[in-house]
Every structure is written in structure tokens, then in C-alpha cells.
Amino acid sequence: MNWWTPELAAILWGMFQALVILLGAVLLGAALTVVERRLLGLWQDRYGPNRVGPFGTLQLIADMLKIFFKEDWIPPFADWPLFVLAPIIAFASLLLSFVIIPITPGWGVADMHIGLLFFLAMAGINVYAVLLGGWASGNKYALLGALRASAQTLSYEVFMGLSLMGVVALAGSFNMRDIVNAQEGLWFIIPQFFGFATFFIAGVAVTHRHPFDQPEAEQELADGYHIEYSGMKFGMFFIGEYVGMVLVSALIVTLFFGGWHGPWLPPILWFAIKTGFFLMLFILLRASLPRPRYDRVMSFGWKVCLPLTLINLLATGAVMLLVGG
């Protein structure tokens, strides 16, 4: 048994962790589709899906079966290489971002020192999914949705990066573990409240969740960029959106709410509770807010959020210089 070295064991353990985190993220994203519909039902005073299994818990399996066996149709007027590529980008780019998230002191996939920048890079690539999907469909509603999506995502990514720079300045590192460890005494939500507020708004906008779902607004665009998609290709766009929700929630917890830190309970539970709270907040936003007009969304991003993040960054730097000497 001399091939069983500690290095090999470490590599296998790392692969096992990566696999568990990958499957966990995908399954959580899939389960959220049903949880969201049940919760929307609760908050809007109706039942929601409650027929399949006890309290509708098996609805997920029914949905999966249906989506797997649907005809996977590519329209003859579509540009098929890009039409196939788009859902893959949508799904993979957000899923890849999970490698930087440290779940507990011992769990996490990669410990890169550019951590946060990796997420921003993946969010940047994620734009292409919508853009290419919308163009390749050869449909005007899809194209309109893609145009809205790219303009919205570009605008909101600008201050998403800036809103995180206060956290980076306070922690002195882009590394996610360093950022979590720097919050041992005080969570960054308190010194970086405006950073949190703008990052949350940007996170909702980048995942195209309600109220920033203009790119796929049903009433105006008949579903926007994924109107021509069916079967599992649509499923990848759909699950990708929920994976994005999980990702943004986990990032908010890691960056502003002390990650795994918390009294009494083990770290993994704290991380799960905090992430779950933000996932519920995402769904509550959808249940309660109307959709603003598109030009209002754009001017809110550029005229309110961008200046706010710049002032926040300046103030953070000034306070750090004053306190630090």
C-alpha cells in the first residue's frame, strides 16, 4: 500500500470536497425552484404546488422528469453553435464561482489569493450567456431581452466591483478566507453597510431576479432571451438562475456577515442558516415588489448606486487612514 501517500489522500479529499460542493449547489438550486413556488403561494395567500408527494415535496422530481423528456428543439432559423453554447455558459460560469467560497474553516474548493476577482471575472463572462442566447435564437423578443440584459448587467457590474472594494480594503486581501477571518470581531455589515446595500442590489440585478428581471419580463417580452429554448437547454438557464441566487447569497454571507462565524452552533450550520436567510429574502423580494420601468432601473444604477459606492470607498479609505495613523 505504498501508493497511498498523504499527498494522494489530500488530493482525493480535495476532490471529494469539490464534488460535494458542486452537487450541493446544483441540488440546492433545483430544490429552490419548488421552495420558491411554495413560498410564493404562502405569501400570496394561495396553495402553490401541493399535489405531488407530501406538501408537494416531490414536485421537483416531476419537473425534472418532464424537462428531461421534452423535445430538445433547435429552431431552423437559429445559429446553432451559439444557441447550444449559451445555456452552457449561463450554467457553468456561475457554478464555477463556487470554488472561491469558503464554507467552513476546513471546507472550500480553492484558496486563491485573487478570490474575489475570480467571481467578478465569472460574472463578466455570464453576460455572454444571455447576449449570445438572445441573438442566436433569431427572435425579436429574445434579441430585445438580450439587449436589455447586457446593458443592465454592464451597468450593475460596474458598481458591484466597486461596492466590494471597501471590504477588500478593510480585510487587506482579495482572498475569501482572509476576508472571513478579518470579520471575527465585527461583521463587515456594520462598517460597510452601504457596500452591502449596493452589492445586494447589484447581485439581484446580475442574476436577473425580480425586481430586476426586465430582460425576461413575461408581460413585455414573452420571456425574453430564452423564449426559443426548450427541454434541458431551458432547464440550464432556469437552474442557472437559481444557482446564481445561491451564489450571491453565499457571497453576501461570506463578505458581509462573517461567513461561518457565530456562537454555539457549528460553523457549517451558521453558514447554512445565513445563506438560507438571504435566499428567502430573494424570494420575498419577488413576492412583494412590482417591476420598475426599464429606464428607471438604468438611471437608478448610474445615478444613485454608482456615486454611493464611490463615496463609500472614499470614506472607507479616509477612515482607515485616520484610524490607522
Place this chain on the structure above:
Amino acid sequence: MEIAFYLSGLVAVLATVGVITGTSPVHAVVYLIVSLIAVAMVFFALGAPFAGALEIIVYAGAIMVLFVFVVMMLNLRPDAERELTWTHPRYWLGPSLLALVLLGALLALLRQGGVSEVIDGELLTARAVGLTLFGPWLMVVELAAILLLAALVTASHVGRRSNPLNRKMSGNRNRGGTP
């Protein structure tokens, strides 16, 4: 890391060939994005992950989105016939001669040696990049910032709604906007 370097270099070259040979404009732009990501991978392999991440965020994530945006709006279809007229020597002779001079300079530089010293795994951190930019190169950073500010002011002047030039071009389509 060396094999990652050569593989991503190969992908970058192949993708760039794809940009030139493709007839569909959108496909060409997508090849260019792949090429940029491959170059970012080269940066990662060379031990400069900060530069690699910025390459993806700035070039692939922001600038190329605008390229795709514009190409999509023009709604160009693959046009092999028009492409053929561009292969006339009149169009490529001058640029090729200039590129040949550059190739000669590159080869001369490679012959001088010192190439083996380039690939080493020293990690260039964000802190090191920041300290260099805002230390010895502060003046250049400030000049670039002034240039960008001037461009921003110009763009906002050209694009503002009360600009008579702008109003004439867009007609009365803006009537529905904010008063």
C-alpha cells in the same frame, strides 16, 4: 505550469485564426473572446493571476460585450462574396510588410537569448501590482486618469439630451422619457 502555458497559448493562436477566417461576424467576436480568455490563462500560468483576472474582467467581461452588442445590432449575416473582394493584394500587402518588420524584430529579440528566464513561477500579487502602480508609476496612472476623465466628459456632452445634434438625429423618439 509549463504545459498549461503552452496549451493556452495554442488555444489563443487557434482562436485568433478563427477570428480571421470566420465569415460570420458574431462568431468572429466569440472567437476573439475565447482568445482573450486564453491569454488570461497564459497570465495565470506565468504567475500573474491578478493580470489574468483583470484581462477577463476588463476585456472579455466589459469591452467585448460592447463589441458583441454593436455587431448584434448591425445584424450582419455571413457574406463570403464580399470577404473574397477583401483578399485583393491591395488590401493586405501594406499591413503584411509592416507585420513582417515586427516579426523580424521579434525573431532578433528571441535570438539574443534570455527567453528561458521568462517562465518562472513567481507569484505576482495584487498588493505588489498596486504598490508599483501607485509608487514609481504614479504620474502615468494620474495622466491616464485625466485622459479617461476627458473622454468621459466628451462622451456625456455628445450624448446629452439637449444637444441639438443629438435631437436632430433621434427625432422625437425621446418624448416618452423623463421630462
